[in-house]
Amino acid sequence: MNPSVILALLTRYVLLYTRNPVRLFELFFWPIVQLLMWGFVTGYLQQQGDGDFSKTISFLIGAIILWDALFRSQQGVAISFLEDVWTRNLLNVFAAPVRMTEYLAATFSVGFLRVIITSLVLALIAWTGYAFNLFQFQGWLIPYYANLMIFGWSLGILSTAMVLRWGHGAESLAWAIPFMVQPVAAVFYPVSSLPAWLQPIALALPPSHVFEGMRAAVAGKDALWSPMITAFSLNLVYLAAAGAVFALTMRSARRKGLLVKVTSS
Amino acid sequence: MPAPLLEVTNLAKSFGTFTAVKSVTFNVNPGEVVGLLGVNGAGKTTLLSMILGLITPDSGSIRVFGMDLAKQRLAILKRTNFCTTYASLPSNLKVKHNLRIFARLYGVKNPSRKVDELLELLEITRLADSITGRLSAGESTRVNLAKAILNDPDLLMLDEPTASLDPDIADKVRKLVRRVQHDRSPAILYTSHNMRDIEEVCDRVLFLHQGSILAQGTPAEIVDHFQEADLENVFIKVARSGEVVTP
Ligand SMILES: Nc1ncnc2c1ncn2[C@@H]1O[C@H](COP(=O)(O)OP(=O)(O)OP(=O)(O)O)[C@@H](O)[C@H]1O
Ligand SMILES: [Mg+2]
Numbered sequence: 001m002n003p004s005v006i007l008a009l010l011t012r013y014v015l016l017y018t019r020n021p022v023r024l025f026e027l028f029f030w031p032i033v034q035l036l037m038w039g040f041v042t043g044y045l046q047q048q049g050d051g052d053f054s055k056t057i058s059f060l061i062g063a064i065i066l067w068d069a070l071f072r073s074q075q076g077v078a079i080s081f082l083e084d085v086w087t088r089n090l091l092n093v094f095a096a097p098v099r100m101t102e103y104l105a106a107t108f109s110v111g112f113l114r115v116i117i118t119s120l121v122l123a124l125i126a127w128t129g130y131a132f133n134l135f136q137f138q139g140w141l142i143p144y145y146a147n148l149m150i151f152g153w154s155l156g157i158l159s160t161a162m163v164l165r166w167g168h169g170a171e172s173l174a175w176a177i178p179f180m181v182q183p184v185a186a187v188f189y190p191v192s193s194l195p196a197w198l199q200p201i202a203l204a205l206p207p208s209h210v211f212e213g214m215r216a217a218v219a220g221k222d223a224l225w226s227p228m229i230t231a232f233s234l235n236l237v238y239l240a241a242a243g244a245v246f247a248l249t250m251r252s253a254r255r256k257g258l259l260v261k262v263t264s265s
Numbered sequence: 266m267p268a269p270l271l272e273v274t275n276l277a278k279s280f281g282t283f284t285a286v287k288s289v290t291f292n293v294n295p296g297e298v299v300g301l302l303g304v305n306g307a308g309k310t311t312l313l314s315m316i317l318g319l320i321t322p323d324s325g326s327i328r329v330f331g332m333d334l335a336k337q338r339l340a341i342l343k344r345t346n347f348c349t350t351y352a353s354l355p356s357n358l359k360v361k362h363n364l365r366i367f368a369r370l371y372g373v374k375n376p377s378r379k380v381d382e383l384l385e386l387l388e389i390t391r392l393a394d395s396i397t398g399r400l401s402a403g404e405s406t407r408v409n410l411a412k413a414i415l416n417d418p419d420l421l422m423l424d425e426p427t428a429s430l431d432p433d434i435a436d437k438v439r440k441l442v443r444r445v446q447h448d449r450s451p452a453i454l455y456t457s458h459n460m461r462d463i464e465e466v467c468d469r470v471l472f473l474h475q476g477s478i479l480a481q482g483t484p485a486e487i488v489d490h491f492q493e494a495d496l497e498n499v500f501i502k503v504a505r506s507g508e509v510v511t512p
Pocket of ligand 1: 303
């Protein structure tokens with residue numbers, strides 16, 4: 001891999017964001033809306049009931065912020081690719097001396113930057129609005145974020161492969177993929193609350209282990225390394241599988257002439 | 266005779282049951298300008314895409330600079346470039362940014378200086394700060410040409426560079442291609458539906474029809490071969506009759 005190629009591709013994506021304020025807006029709009037909405041909902045529930053909802057609020061806010069990391073990272077990969085499709089630039093890039101790994105690494109970096117920026121903004125809002133301190137997780141934030149981000153990359157690669165294979169028709173799928181995973185990834189509720197038959201599936205997904213860990217920490221339990229290691233091992237498997245799917249899709253796209261076609265349609 | 270720079274041997278490509286290119290063989294020598302002529306759907310773009318590694322052939326081989334494209338794609342692409350109506354530079358960035366980014370992708374030393382130099386050569390320095398997507402067809406063709414010569418390619422592929430240009434700009438683009446050819450002497454593969462392009466720019470013409478090479482030679486030889494008044498008439502004759510004539 002040639003770092004200067006990756007940096008050149010990354011420059012392009014960063015220029016896109018800085019040139020267009022609407023893109024920056026898109027970066028913050030949804031997570032902020034979600035934070036506000038769930039904050040108000042739990043606030044309302046707290047007024048209605050007589051139980052202590054403070055833990056519930058923390059669970060939810062923590063989940064929203066961490067989920068956003070997975071989502072942003074997936075979008076960083078998928079949107080960067082779509083950007084090249086939309087602007088009919090794919091041909092130029094793929095006929096330049098750019099390795100697929102360099103291309104993917106650039107999109108990963110876009111995901112990484114998006115995650116860092118939105119997380120900081122969300123952490124600030126959660127802290128001022130709900131007295132939720134994201135940094136209460138201290139060093140554990142690193143395995144949390146790393147695992148969620150890597151899983152986001154894998155989903156992003158899969159989304160990219162789908163657009164490559166099915167063209168513009170698959171674009172909406174590229175947006176939807178994270179939300180197909182969300183219900184079984186134990187984001188807002190523990191794995192144990194899922195139907196028994198879904199639980200093994202949940203446990204096979206890296207984010208479940210992160211969200212379980214986060215809830216345990218909020219509940220004041222001791223944080224454990226083993227779930228993080230499980231998540232990381234699973235992530236390696238998913239990333240390798242997504243990479244293989246992408247390589248195969250690329251090969252078949254070259255055979256079917258789709259690289260020329262997806263851009264010109 | 267120098268060793269050929271591009272050797273295409275028995276190249277074939279089908280999409281499903283449709284054969285777009287069937288058993289095409291030709292060479293291009295260093296510094297030679299070869300025109301690809303043929304009706305819509307003759308297989309010109311498919312052929313160029315295969316040489317760029319964007320489409321995998323079903324059979325046959327492509328060797329560029331003495332290397333096998335199937336094995337050394339990256340090394341070949343470093344010394345190759347192209348410009349096509351089917352792609353454009355990212356519409357939402359400034360011209361100079363787009364060009365600098367591609368200069369870096371091609372490993373050009375001192376990208377900013379190279380870009381300034383090319384903008385001047387193509388007489389589009391004033392467009393450096395324009396948003397790429399807002400350029401007129403003629404302007405964006407010249408920007409795409411600038412991208413295509415960023416790395417001083419030894420093999421340059423131009424797919425319909427004069428499509429949708431007015432006669433004045435088309436003439437300028439032809440002159441530019443000849444100038445680039447004169448100054449840097451890359452081998453050029455050039456497709457066009459404009460016979461004037463072919464006559465003015467190309468040393469040799471490959472006449473592609475239904476995926477096969479129907480005739481090849483200098484523009485004058487092709488005209489002679491078909492016993493027509495000029496290339497335009499040859500083109501119309503072939504398009505209408507679909508006859509398969511072997512040279
Ligand atoms: N990816 C693809 N899948 C299916 N058919 C394709 C594909 N790409 C090209 N074709 C078909 O192959 C034939 C050759 O196409 P090609 O684009 O190479 O023609 P061309 O000579 O460049 O034509 P034009 O002068 O119109 O640009 C056409 O009939 C086209 O429909
Ligand atoms: Mg074409």
